Amino acid sequence: MKFIHAADLHLDSPFLGLTNLPNTVLSTVRQATFTAATKVFDRALTDQVDFVLLAGDLFDRAEQSVAAQAYLFHQFERLNQAKIPVIISFGNHDFAADQHQSVAYPDNVTILGAMGTTKTLTLQSGETVAVSGFSYPERWVTQDPVATFPDRSAADWQIGLLHGALATGSDDHYAPFKLSELLAKRYDYWALGHIHHRQLLNEQPPVLYAGNTQGRSVNETGVKGAYLVSSQAGKLVPSFFPTSAVLWENLTVVFDHVTDLKALGLALTTWLEAHVTSQLTLTALTVTLAQPLDAVELAQITSGDWLSLYLRTHQRYLVAANRTLIKLQVSQAATKITAPQIDQQYWERGQAQVFESANERATFGKLLQDTSLAEWFMQPTTTVQLKQQAEQELTKLMGGEDNHAT
Template identity: 60%
Template sequence: MKFIHAADLHLDSPFLGLTTLPAALLTRVRQSTFTAATKIFDRAIAEHVDFVLLAGDLFDRAEQSVAAQAYLFNQFERLRQAGIPVFVSFGNHDYATDQHQTIAYPDNVQVFGADVTTKTLTLASGETVAVSGFSYPQRWVVTDPLPAFPEHAAADWHVGLLHGAVATGGTHDHYAPFTVAEMLTKRYDYWALGHIHQRQLLHQNPPILYAGNPQGRSSQETGERGAYLVTSHGRQLVPEFFPTADLLWDTATVPLTVTTLADLGTALTEWLTAHPADQSTLTQLTGKLTHPFTPEDQAAWRTTDWLSLYQRTHRSTLATAQRYLTRLTLRLPQATVAAPALDQRYWDQGAAQTFTPATVQTLFGKLAQEPALADWLATEGTPEKLRALATEQLQDLMNQEAPDVP
């Protein structure tokens, strides 16, 4: 038996904020989720897999564009012509609205509804496969869905399809919270997970696995992205990762011993030449200056779109390095200014009370229901990152003699 497990295609991702990129490259970026998804369907056809599992968030939002809907329909039709069934669950970004009900997918596509159900497939080999799953009926699913999943069916193989997150016991368990221990009681042969964009193996045998997303969508999603080809070896299912991303994301910090914008351009070109990427990579740079610019260059940096000009005048260098700069932040070393003991004590007390998952969710209020922001808030470590940013801003206010920008 052989199948593909993919998740979090996020078709129609807007890729906002990339204003410094040339127009042709920006078009490629916005098309990249479609390009990556096509590689998944191409691989399914090339490998003659028995079926494809898509574990939620096929679309970036509940209201899909006509282009995204037509694209997915056409890809499903390609799979139908190749005799490949598809099992689909919708997640927290593309939860099952009435719009889904108006799309008549090809008859090889099995879409799970709001309730956990089990669909059975008989392969050409005569083996039977049971697939259990469900789709989100709304933005959040706060209850553990596993009690509704049946134990291993009377089939040769049983696979679970779930878009969700491991339960933390906190108030922000909004995404079908589950535990690995519960999953193991079902005695399934494989759990195909979605929602977490970093591929992650939660359990070896049977595999309980996040496929990650096929295409990174920001500098928070660096490294290779892709999906899994899963093959049976005896009574075990063995997943093998394959990359699909059209563009990678990267971050880097560069020491800069320059004092003028002209020297900055030279230093940047030298860094790009010395650090080529293996494939097209969107790079966010932080330059650590050792000295401030002249007043004239400080003014020019603040009032002109220097990075856009650099992108346009150094296209050959960027293309050779296969790097495209999405942001360049310049920082000067700052002397630490100690706060009075009483102020520091109040800051520590207030920070400890404020930067907790529950308080952060409350402070953001209704904004926390916006999909991208909600996912970021739910990410482990977000309160600590917010505290670090707030501490940095406080330090800046206390340290007027060493400004953050040159």
């Protein structure tokens, strides 16, 4: 038995703010959610899976475009012709109350209801699969929905389909749940959606966020995709496959010998030649300089004028590198706080305590329910950036080099 678990297609994402991109690149980006989704459906047909699970937010907005609705209809019909069922739970972006499709989906498509409902499939192998889940009746679901899911049935395989977030407290809005509740149901697999960073919450049985199929902003970096899940020795084993049409990247580079904009342009071109990517990558670049630019040149960077000019005059380098720059900012090398400004021993001890993973997570709290913030928080560079910013802010509060600790 094998199936595909995908989530958060976000068809019709607007990709706002990319005004400096060449038309060919902009066209590729605007079609990226559709291109990525097509890879999911192509894989289902190539591998002849038994069914496809879509864990919410197929559309980016409740008001779906005709193009997005028609696209999904045709993809579902492709699967229908191959006799591959599709089971959908709508999420907070495409909640069921606003599902006003102009056409009915093909007969192979099942949309789960507002309460925990179950669809049972009988596969060609004779195995039975029960898929339990629900669709959002409105944009926010504040109650834990897992209580409405049935306990494990007599089917050969039982799967949960859930678009939601781990519970953090009384203000949860996205179908809050506890991992212990999911495990208590004794299902063989939990197909999760909503968080755009793929995460394995439990290994066996797998409790898995597939992440989104296409990153939508620089806060959703890295390769995105879906999972092909197969039965192996009585267990369900997920295997990731990539679908991203476009990658997003947030990088910091150090240019030690740059003192003006001309030198910056030369250094940036050299960097592009040395960092070619395998597919189109939208890069937000922070350049750390050993020496500051003068105020006039820095203003050109801050306004975006210099980057706009660079993009127009260096297209061949950008095309060759398979990159485009969506943002450029310049910072000076971080000032290291040393005694006598503050006792270094106490600073390092406090730093280790404050920037401990559990403490960071507790501080961010409910903000982690936002998909883009959760994605940013999970990046390995985030803690480093937070530490650097804290040092810089502390330096300002202490009055810089002229302030001495007593």
